[in-house]
Amino acid sequence: xxxxxxxxVAADLHPVPGVRIGVTEAGIRxxxxxxxxxxxxxxxxxxSAVFTRNRFCAAxxxxxxxxxxxxxxxxxxxxxxxxxxxxxxADGLQRARSTCEAVASRLGLRAxxxxxxxxxxxMEPLPVERIVAGLDAAIAAAREDxxxxxxxxxxxxxxxxxxxxxxAQIGGKTVTITGISKGAGMIRPNMATMLGFIATDACxxxxxxxxxxxxxxxxxFNCVTVDGDTSTNDSLVLIATNRAGxxxxxxxxxxxxxxxxxxxxxxxxxxxxxxxxxxxxxTKFITIQVEGGRTVDExxxxxxxxxxxxxxxxxxxxxxxxxxxxxxxxxxxxxxxxDQALIELHLDDxxxxxxxxxxxxxxxxxxxxxxxxSEITVRVGLGRGTQAATVWTCDLSHDxxxxxxxxxx
Amino acid sequence: xxxxxxxxVAADLHPVPGVRIGVTEAGIRxxxxxxxxxxxxxxxxxxSAVFTRNRFCAAxxxxxxxxxxxxxxxxxxxxxxxxxxxxxxADGLQRARSTCEAVASRLGLRAxxxxxxxxxxxMEPLPVERIVAGLDAAIAAAREDxxxxxxxxxxxxxxxxxxxxxxAQIGGKTVTITGISKGAGMIRPNMATMLGFIATDACxxxxxxxxxxxxxxxxxFNCVTVDGDTSTNDSLVLIATNRAGxxxxxxxxxxxxxxxxxxxxxxxxxxxxxxxxxxxxxTKFITIQVEGGRTVDExxxxxxxxxxxxxxxxxxxxxxxxxxxxxxxxxxxxxxxxDQALIELHLDDxxxxxxxxxxxxxxxxxxxxxxxxSEITVRVGLGRGTQAATVWTCDLSHDxxxxxxxxxx
Numbered sequence: 001x002x003x004x005x006x007x008x009v010a011a012d013l014h015p016v017p018g019v020r021i022g023v024t025e026a027g028i029r030x031x032x033x034x035x036x037x038x039x040x041x042x043x044x045x046x047x048s049a050v051f052t053r054n055r056f057c058a059a060x061x062x063x064x065x066x067x068x069x070x071x072x073x074x075x076x077x078x079x080x081x082x083x084x085x086x087x088x089x090a091d092g093l094q095r096a097r098s099t100c101e102a103v104a105s106r107l108g109l110r111a112x113x114x115x116x117x118x119x120x121x122x123m124e125p126l127p128v129e130r131i132v133a134g135l136d137a138a139i140a141a142a143r144e145d146x147x148x149x150x151x152x153x154x155x156x157x158x159x160x161x162x163x164x165x166x167x168a169q170i171g172g173k174t175v176t177i178t179g180i181s182k183g184a185g186m187i188r189p190n191m192a193t194m195l196g197f198i199a200t201d202a203c204x205x206x207x208x209x210x211x212x213x214x215x216x217x218x219x220x221f222n223c224v225t226v227d228g229d230t231s232t233n234d235s236l237v238l239i240a241t242n243r244a245g246x247x248x249x250x251x252x253x254x255x256x257x258x259x260x261x262x263x264x265x266x267x268x269x270x271x272x273x274x275x276x277x278x279x280x281x282x283t284k285f286i287t288i289q290v291e292g293g294r295t296v297d298e299x300x301x302x303x304x305x306x307x308x309x310x311x312x313x314x315x316x317x318x319x320x321x322x323x324x325x326x327x328x329x330x331x332x333x334x335x336x337x338x339d340q341a342l343i344e345l346h347l348d349d350x351x352x353x354x355x356x357x358x359x360x361x362x363x364x365x366x367x368x369x370x371x372x373x374s375e376i377t378v379r380v381g382l383g384r385g386t387q388a389a390t391v392w393t394c395d396l397s398h399d400x401x402x403x404x405x406x407x408x409x
Numbered sequence: 410x411x412x413x414x415x416x417x418v419a420a421d422l423h424p425v426p427g428v429r430i431g432v433t434e435a436g437i438r439x440x441x442x443x444x445x446x447x448x449x450x451x452x453x454x455x456x457s458a459v460f461t462r463n464r465f466c467a468a469x470x471x472x473x474x475x476x477x478x479x480x481x482x483x484x485x486x487x488x489x490x491x492x493x494x495x496x497x498x499a500d501g502l503q504r505a506r507s508t509c510e511a512v513a514s515r516l517g518l519r520a521x522x523x524x525x526x527x528x529x530x531x532m533e534p535l536p537v538e539r540i541v542a543g544l545d546a547a548i549a550a551a552r553e554d555x556x557x558x559x560x561x562x563x564x565x566x567x568x569x570x571x572x573x574x575x576x577a578q579i580g581g582k583t584v585t586i587t588g589i590s591k592g593a594g595m596i597r598p599n600m601a602t603m604l605g606f607i608a609t610d611a612c613x614x615x616x617x618x619x620x621x622x623x624x625x626x627x628x629x630f631n632c633v634t635v636d637g638d639t640s641t642n643d644s645l646v647l648i649a650t651n652r653a654g655x656x657x658x659x660x661x662x663x664x665x666x667x668x669x670x671x672x673x674x675x676x677x678x679x680x681x682x683x684x685x686x687x688x689x690x691x692t693k694f695i696t697i698q699v700e701g702g703r704t705v706d707e708x709x710x711x712x713x714x715x716x717x718x719x720x721x722x723x724x725x726x727x728x729x730x731x732x733x734x735x736x737x738x739x740x741x742x743x744x745x746x747x748d749q750a751l752i753e754l755h756l757d758d759x760x761x762x763x764x765x766x767x768x769x770x771x772x773x774x775x776x777x778x779x780x781x782x783s784e785i786t787v788r789v790g791l792g793r794g795t796q797a798a799t800v801w802t803c804d805l806s807h808d809x810x811x812x813x814x815x816x817x818x
Contacts, residue, residue, distance in 0.1 A: 053741070054737060054740040054741045055739075055740040055741070055742075055744060055745070055747040055749060056736050056737055056739055056740020056741070056747070056749045056752070056765070057740065057749070084733070086733060086736070086737070087732075087733040087736040087737070087762060087765070087766060087767065088766050088767065089750070089763075089764055089765045089766020089767070090750075090764070090766065091766060092766060121731070121733065122731070122733020122734060122736065122737060123732060123733030123736065123762070123766075123767050124733075124767075125767075232733075232736075232737045232740060310719070310805075310809070310813070311813055314809075314810050314813035314814045315813070315814070317810065317814050318813075318814030320814065322530070322531070322532075323496075323532060324493070324495060324496040324530065324531020324532030324533075324641075325531060327465050327495070327496040327531065327532065327641075328463060328465055328495065328496070328531060328641045330464075330465055331463035331464040331465020331466065331641060332462070332463045332464070332465070333464075335464060336464070338464035338465070340464060340465045340466075341498070341499075343465070353496060353498075353532070354498075355498055355499070356465070356496070356498045357496060357497050357498020357499065357500060357501060357532075358496065358497065358498070358532055358533075358534075396719075396810060397810060398807055398810050398811070400719070400723075400810075401723050401726065401805060401806060401807050401809075401810060402807070405723045405724070405726050405727030405729065
């Protein structure tokens, strides 16, 4: 059902030297399902992360933040699906810490060197005992070429595993980038429910890792939305194993820094787009470009209003060029001094509205033609500046309601 | 399909002396459907209004604002359904003005004394010629006891006409209040797509009319949401015909002012609740009370986040006590320094979460019992102050998608 999103081929996912992955069936919520993943990181890697801005963040996010703040090395990630360990109070925090301790004791690490991640149902106690019981098998299975299994092992309502690889030339060496992500509901900027893990063997100075991770999130996962719900558990982790043998990237605006950032952003965007393409019930992939704004922020405000409007999203689902709904969303996005007489609207190549009203040459049949496509670009001109922003989203279908009405059944 | 919303009985709607209503079938969008309403207001009335905050407001809203600003008396309202005259640019403005002129010429008024209202599809040219052709019949039919017809004549996707009456004792006289409204999609605070018209024969000094109308909107229509889309056309009009023969209300904090405000607010809330009960696809009526906030605004922010969450709304539709979704919405509502360890959650009488986690005594069967009801109260305690706010909403069902995917078909 995902929109133009083929499943990855395991052989196309390049191993990243310094990262091994083990996946097992721990029976966390359902039997016979890969639901527990460990990522083992060799010493010497640089790791950074950004997390949900939801104030009701999950226990594992709180623990990750603590471990990040401790300045410890990061040597293992432990990821479960089936239970988000969110809305679980002090008990949930204890369970997340127990999970880290169990991993650490098996690997001879300190608990702070282990980061926990959970996704799934909120407000249910995390079955730590099942996770601990599965750890030995997951660790024993760890290999460098298990990215496809990891993509499977972190899915919730995703219908397609999400994994992409790329290569780039950095400092005269060929570096590898491989990442996985999962959606697929509770998705909106800042950030999606969404777990994203991207690894590279490139050499990156620890001092620029956090900025690099933030820029990747801002250019990819923070630009997608499915339903406007910001999850409690969103996390994006960037691992640089420093194995490629080139001089470490010390500045993101150097030639190597730019090249690495671009290559990483390419993978991050593929992962983020995949979340939208596999958005719950999605039948269409919509790109919303807002230009002519005074600031990037106001362009994002407008793009997000369009992307979140249930009326716009159901019109896309119906292939109905009821495009006034887009204009209405532009109007309520929150730009107080917006002049509606300057608004332009294109749907792909079709000029729908000019100066705030229907374009004289616009024919409904033209709008209908574009609306029937599975990939559509909405372009809005605000006529008040030179800034722009892009958001990617999907439509709102019957299946979205079915999936979310039945999710726990 | 509306939730506990019986159709009004025409005989229960009290005429308001000084207001006559005529409704006709003008064939604006569909044949054999009441779609054109005129409200004729005798001289000496006080009229005020509040309008959508959508910056892309419809042509009739712009014309109403001009006529309101002109300080002219208001002697007639002309309301059509089937076409919103929004997203129609300069041509749409001209068509709204032509409509006013046509009404004015038939009644011996100036155009500024006529206020136009439109609801229906956006970005289609308003068929002024059909409206004008229907005016004579509508005006000729005008009588004081036609409120029920008016409620029918302003419907779009509403399934039930919305009209309520009340009486109150003001200044030793019995005054009458009668109002009508329409929804039922594109509904959110500030304001719903939503037309609301409330008339009373009470005597109100013009100097307090605008404040009175604003307070009515803030206490009713601005507290309801169906899908979070703020319409281009929202309008609430308050008419006081000054016929009741008591000393005019000069201050809203006087005894008479408070009594009148309370009686008007009672009708306004019934009209606003009716919009939610008849929300597109609604199967449940949800009251969201947020308390323990530092400010009313932050309580409304949280209540609105819960009310707008597609995940929360689909859980209500499914009667699924997946209540962590409510906690997630609390977390992303936008209170930066929220302490999740202080959050309490009740579902009717069931204590679901305490100190940010599942309540030890909470049983899923208790949550399930409440979720199956057609009327549910969600109560969230923020634990950081003494302020509170309430928002009313409905669930998100398959029928919402169907209605909005098929609206123009």
